[in-house]
Amino acid sequence: MSGRLPMVVGLTIVWVLLWGAVTPTIVVGGVLAALLVVAVFPFPQAPWTWVIRPWPTLVLAVRFLWDLLRASVEVSWFAIRPSGAPASALLRIDLRSRSELIMTITSELVCLVPGSLLVELVPEEGAIYLHVLDAESPERIEQFRRSVLAQEERVVKAFAPRAERDAVCGQGVA
Incomplete structure (x- = not known):
């Protein structure tokens, strides 16, 4: 139950927020509803082993913000350009990591x-399918x-354990 306690607390907080008031009845009802949800719909315990490396995490964040800005400008141009939207495509991309957490964060x-x-x-195949707007x-x-x-x-450099980082990125990655 100790592993489920944060889930019960979180669901209880959501319950109280949805009711918009804090009364003993609402809090007890929220706890009971949360216990019922956790008992009926148990979440699997995922073996997530990960680390946070500050410099690669900063690089990841800065590059993500740059990609966000650049792509926003490109998509805005696609919306207003006279020739209309570019060709799009559905792509399968095989990722190198087999960690579901890493695959999810990347996706x-x-x-x-x-x-x-x-x-x-x-995740079984290590593949993601993406619809891409600019596939001309x-x-x-x-x-x-x-x-x-x-x-x-x-x-992977920011969050994966050393063994997975070395397998995906090659040996000797700092």
Whole structure:
């Protein structure tokens, strides 16, 4: 139960916020509802082993913000340019990491940037399927594929355990 305590507390807080008042009845009702939800819908305990490396995390954040700004300008241009929207494509990109946490973080960071949308994440195969807005040429598609793999590498350098980091990024990564 100790592992589920944060979930019960969090669900109780959401319950109280939804009711908009703090009374003993609402709090007790929230605790009971949270216990019921945790008992009926147990979350699997994921073996998440990860670290936070400050410098690679800063690099990841700065690069994400740069990609966000650049892509926002590009997508805005696509919306107002006279020739209309560019060709789009559905791409399968095979990631090198097999950690579901790393794959999820990578997928979220990629699809939060305008111009791409996560369609499916297949952790068993290590693949993500993305809808890409700017796919006018094979070069643009390859450039996008490389940018996703570079994002994965930044995520791995920032958060993955040493063994996985070395496997994905090569030996001797600082």
